[in-house]
Amino acid sequence: xxxxxxxxxxxxxxxxxxxxxxxxxxxxxxxxxxxxxxxxxxxxxxxxxxxxxxxxxxxxxxxxxxxxxxxxxxxxxxxxxxxxxxxxxxxxxxxxxxxxxxxxxxxxxxxxxxxxxxxxxxxxxxxxxxxxxxxxxxxxxxxxxxxxxxxxxxxxxxxxxxxxxxxxxxxxxxxxxxxxxxxxxxxxxxxxxxxxxxxxxxxxxxxxxxxxxxxxxxxxxxxxxxxxxxxxxxxxxxxxxxxxxxxxxxxxxxxxxxxxxxxxxxxxxxxxxxxxxxxxxxxxxxxxxxxxxxxxxxxxxxxxxxxxxxxxxxxxxxxxxxxxxxxxxxxxxxxxxxxxxxxxxxxxxxxxxxxxxxxxxxxxxxxxxxxxxxxxxxxxxxxxxxxxxxxxxxxxxxxxxxxxxxxxxxxxxxxxxxxxxxxxxxxxxxx
Amino acid sequence: xxxxxxxxxxxxxxxxxxxxxxxxxxxxxxxxxxxxxxxxxxxxxxxxxxxxxxxxxxxxxxxxxxxxxxxxxxxxxxxxxxxxxxxxxxxxxxxxxxxxxxxxxxxxxxxxxxxxxxxxxxxxxxxxxxxxxxxxxxxxxxxxxxxxxxxxxxxxxxxxxxxxxxxxxxxxxxxxxxxxxxxxxxxxxxxxxxxxxxxxxxxxxxxxxxxxxxxxxxxxxxxxxxxxxxxxxxxxxxxxxxxxxxxxxxxxxxxxxxxxxxxxxxxxxxxxxxxxxxxxxxxxxxxxxxxxxxxxxxxxxxxxxxxxxxxxxxxxxxxxxxxxxxxxxxxxxxxxxxxxxxxxxxxxxxxxxxxxxxxxxxxxxxxxxxxxxxxxxxxxxxxxxxxxxxxxxxxxxxxxxxxxxxxxxxxxxxxxxxxxxxxxxxxxxxx
Numbered sequence: 001x002x003x004x005x006x007x008x009x010x011x012x013x014x015x016x017x018x019x020x021x022x023x024x025x026x027x028x029x030x031x032x033x034x035x036x037x038x039x040x041x042x043x044x045x046x047x048x049x050x051x052x053x054x055x056x057x058x059x060x061x062x063x064x065x066x067x068x069x070x071x072x073x074x075x076x077x078x079x080x081x082x083x084x085x086x087x088x089x090x091x092x093x094x095x096x097x098x099x100x101x102x103x104x105x106x107x108x109x110x111x112x113x114x115x116x117x118x119x120x121x122x123x124x125x126x127x128x129x130x131x132x133x134x135x136x137x138x139x140x141x142x143x144x145x146x147x148x149x150x151x152x153x154x155x156x157x158x159x160x161x162x163x164x165x166x167x168x169x170x171x172x173x174x175x176x177x178x179x180x181x182x183x184x185x186x187x188x189x190x191x192x193x194x195x196x197x198x199x200x201x202x203x204x205x206x207x208x209x210x211x212x213x214x215x216x217x218x219x220x221x222x223x224x225x226x227x228x229x230x231x232x233x234x235x236x237x238x239x240x241x242x243x244x245x246x247x248x249x250x251x252x253x254x255x256x257x258x259x260x261x262x263x264x265x266x267x268x269x270x271x272x273x274x275x276x277x278x279x280x281x282x283x284x285x286x287x288x289x290x291x292x293x294x295x296x297x298x299x300x301x302x303x304x305x306x307x308x309x310x311x312x313x314x315x316x317x318x319x320x321x322x323x324x325x326x327x328x329x330x331x332x333x334x335x336x337x338x339x340x341x342x343x344x345x346x347x348x349x350x351x352x353x354x355x356x357x358x359x360x361x362x363x364x365x366x367x368x369x370x371x372x373x374x375x376x377x378x379x380x381x382x383x384x385x386x387x388x389x390x391x392x393x394x395x396x397x398x399x400x401x402x403x404x405x406x407x408x409x410x411x412x413x414x415x416x417x418x419x420x421x422x423x424x425x426x427x428x429x430x431x
Numbered sequence: 432x433x434x435x436x437x438x439x440x441x442x443x444x445x446x447x448x449x450x451x452x453x454x455x456x457x458x459x460x461x462x463x464x465x466x467x468x469x470x471x472x473x474x475x476x477x478x479x480x481x482x483x484x485x486x487x488x489x490x491x492x493x494x495x496x497x498x499x500x501x502x503x504x505x506x507x508x509x510x511x512x513x514x515x516x517x518x519x520x521x522x523x524x525x526x527x528x529x530x531x532x533x534x535x536x537x538x539x540x541x542x543x544x545x546x547x548x549x550x551x552x553x554x555x556x557x558x559x560x561x562x563x564x565x566x567x568x569x570x571x572x573x574x575x576x577x578x579x580x581x582x583x584x585x586x587x588x589x590x591x592x593x594x595x596x597x598x599x600x601x602x603x604x605x606x607x608x609x610x611x612x613x614x615x616x617x618x619x620x621x622x623x624x625x626x627x628x629x630x631x632x633x634x635x636x637x638x639x640x641x642x643x644x645x646x647x648x649x650x651x652x653x654x655x656x657x658x659x660x661x662x663x664x665x666x667x668x669x670x671x672x673x674x675x676x677x678x679x680x681x682x683x684x685x686x687x688x689x690x691x692x693x694x695x696x697x698x699x700x701x702x703x704x705x706x707x708x709x710x711x712x713x714x715x716x717x718x719x720x721x722x723x724x725x726x727x728x729x730x731x732x733x734x735x736x737x738x739x740x741x742x743x744x745x746x747x748x749x750x751x752x753x754x755x756x757x758x759x760x761x762x763x764x765x766x767x768x769x770x771x772x773x774x775x776x777x778x779x780x781x782x783x784x785x786x787x788x789x790x791x792x793x794x795x796x797x798x799x800x801x802x803x804x805x806x807x808x809x810x811x812x813x814x815x816x817x818x819x820x821x822x823x824x825x826x827x828x829x830x831x832x833x834x835x836x837x838x839x840x841x842x843x844x845x846x847x848x849x850x851x852x853x854x855x856x857x858x859x860x861x862x
Binding site: 075076078079080082083089090093094096099101107109111112114116117127130131132166202203221223224243245246249250252253255256257283287288289293331332335338339340341342343344345346347348349350351352353354355356357358359360361362365368370371372373374375376378380383384385386387388389390391392393395396399402403405406407409410411412413414415416417418419421422425 | 506507509510511513514520521524525527530532538540542543545547548558561562563597633634652654655674676677680681683684686687688714718719720724762763766769770771772773774775776777778779780781782783784785786787788789790791792793796799801802803804805806807809811814815816817818819820821822823824826827830833834836837838840841842843844845846847848849850852853856
């Protein structure tokens, strides 16, 4: 693993927005489904997913869901159910109530907080069809109180016959209300605009291939979308007290995701750097996905040597990583110094997979330096707020002149008159 | 004013993303400033804003800010300061703390909530240079705790000599830390990428012309941006108890904004519809901005007759208006039925300008039906969240096998081994 000086390193990468041909294709599919509904949806499913379906077959039935439970190990059901429980418990802490501020003049100001009404979750059909991602996308929406959570996924997962039963079980455990066997840009269009079989949603989440990403960009505005994730990243900040094997294993767990994943160690310890570099090679050779992990480590992996942990913190804040592990003697003392990181894992036992699968916080986290200004998926992503203003007669009498002065200063006379007509009316009534 | 049946009405409008030439131009300006810094910034300021500046003149000085106070009426300072006080009080209620959940097994899970570090607010230089918008963009950032709030605005406001002193006073009252006299796409590029004189920000907010909007889209990803607002809208839901003059005045206060603004009355009362239609014509004739308001009322205004207030509520929810006024006999009883509206004004004295200028809730509110899934600007727009996971040895021993099962089910062996290496180490220590 390369050991480099911090000055020679830049983590930021461009997001792939596809070729012009891919853009054109995604746009065409979206337009066709928007205009033709089910007919186009079924045509593209036949063409792109090689599956002939009738409209009546689009929706996964309760019987199929039950059958999926019979096709997976009971230990998997227990594991995914335990994970769902933890994720639900964590996200429950994020919930907020509508509130109001009662003023002594009789006015009431407030913020009404409501769930979105209908949310669509895309689950890809390739090898990245992860049950854990189903939980992470669906549970925050469920906790927010979204009454209609819709999942779409291609009719056959990763070349298998039908939808992966593990995905179906995860969907049921997470609390999905409707599942449709459609994928690609056509599924995104169906969620955004609706067809005869699928009612339109307010927001679309979940990862997908480039056509899915382009279709989401295309429908944005008609519906909300989540952010488009870049390759996954980990930064480990460690000192000489860190366990070499733990650090190496955690770097590799990120590297195995895909060739563009990034795994970086930041350390002031030359000894740790050397030892981790060797240990990564040793563990790497034993991994089933060693070709992917090796490419990731070669192209996007690095060990960055710094002068001190203080400089290390500053490097971390500039990198603004998706995942940060802090394995130093006093990890808690450093949490407060981290300004930019999507998720912070503290101490020797907080390995990233703990958070990927089980602990409770969301594993959908801002990538590519965007932790500077964005946040892991949470309940807030599935609510909307309305301001509420009940202004009393007394309040308007007291403040009307000030409001009119501000409106007239901006040249908006009709705004001032909307106040004035009320002050006059109250004056007449008083006279 | 047209009285139409609800079936014949569609509020949704396409957002203007500019001509290809405008897109090309905005892109070019952004690229030039990104690459050349101050040199390009000053060149475009000379060319587009016809103002020759040195780099050292970009920043507005404390002396200029003081001088601005001397150029405005003391009553304006009092009014804007009272408005700022109310807006601050309301937004203070939105603040949230970092929190943690201490588990009996020694683990700690939490959400760290922090302000963004540096935020840029664009203030346009044309006639829409509104002091109230300065407050509404800046105060939520200030309340969130953003330590560096930067304002940019063209070197001369609306053809005047220099920046409008009312804008400068509003900026000072709101708590802006730095002000630069630059505008247009070049100002957006400077905020996103930084120049020798202006440090880059994490998020850019505020309205502007089409070049500003296109530049914001262009830099999105490198920094966060706010949403791009469409024309302003009001829907008034009223019954026969509503004051005709109040309803007409409020519709017109929206219509005077611009020709594309939309003002709609929804009512089950034919008598109210007829009376408001006539009253709008009467009040319209007396307005200084009557040409703008007349065009808005003609092209985007309507009185929608419904069968009942219940149907009216359903129409409102489909329209998902930016501003909703409810002027019925029992307004409070209807608030809970509104699913989609950016801001809800209840009762006869809650005229929209009360919220535009003074009451406290933000006046930057989702337009064009997006209140279905988005929210008024608030403190949440200026914070970021990090998940925190401190997992104890006990927790890992207890849950490690479950985590490994989930990882292996997804084919991610290196994830499982990151757990396994720890379980082995603990086992060795125990043996």
